[in-house]
Amino acid sequence: MAYDPENIFAKILRGEIPCNKVYEDDYALSFHDINPQAPIHVLVIPKGAYVSMDDFSAKASDAEMVGFIKAVGNTARELGLSDPGYRILANHGPDSHQEVPHLHIHIFGG
Ligand code: 5GP
Numbered sequence: 001m002a003y004d005p006e007n008i009f010a011k012i013l014r015g016e017i018p019c020n021k022v023y024e025d026d027y028a029l030s031f032h033d034i035n036p037q038a039p040i041h042v043l044v045i046p047k048g049a050y051v052s053m054d055d056f057s058a059k060a061s062d063a064e065m066v067g068f069i070k071a072v073g074n075t076a077r078e079l080g081l082s083d084p085g086y087r088i089l090a091n092h093g094p095d096s097h098q099e100v101p102h103l104h105i106h107i108f109g110g
Contacts, residue, residue: 027067039110
């Protein structure tokens with residue numbers, strides 16, 4: 001599946017659509033999910049153009065992979081979730097019902 005630069009998270013990355021930001025660095029942006037499924041529900045997305053974990057794990061550079069995973073941890077710490085704990089999840093493809101074709105890791109807490 002080719003990357004669609006008009007997907008909603010690409011628009012958020014370009015600043016064309018607002019988000020409730022939690023964390024940002026050179027590799028990733030984190031923001032609150034618009035339709036939370038837990039008391040705390042935050043999405044972490046890489047800044048690169050990757051459709052899903054399948055695409056990212058095959059094509060991203062080592063620096064992008066390290067940066068993205070660190071950003072997930074930094075986001076959870078920013079949210080104060082290290083001690084209480086949290087769940088992470090990423091959907092890939094039709095069988096997972098992935099809705100937005102830009103890689104995102106869900107963080108669920110609370
Ligand atoms: P998926 O099913 O693709 O893993 O999850 C997509 C998530 O993106 C859903 O939880 C949905 O609520 C969230 N979402 C969709 N559009 C927007 C948006 O415009 N802003 C934010 N913050 N979240 C969105």
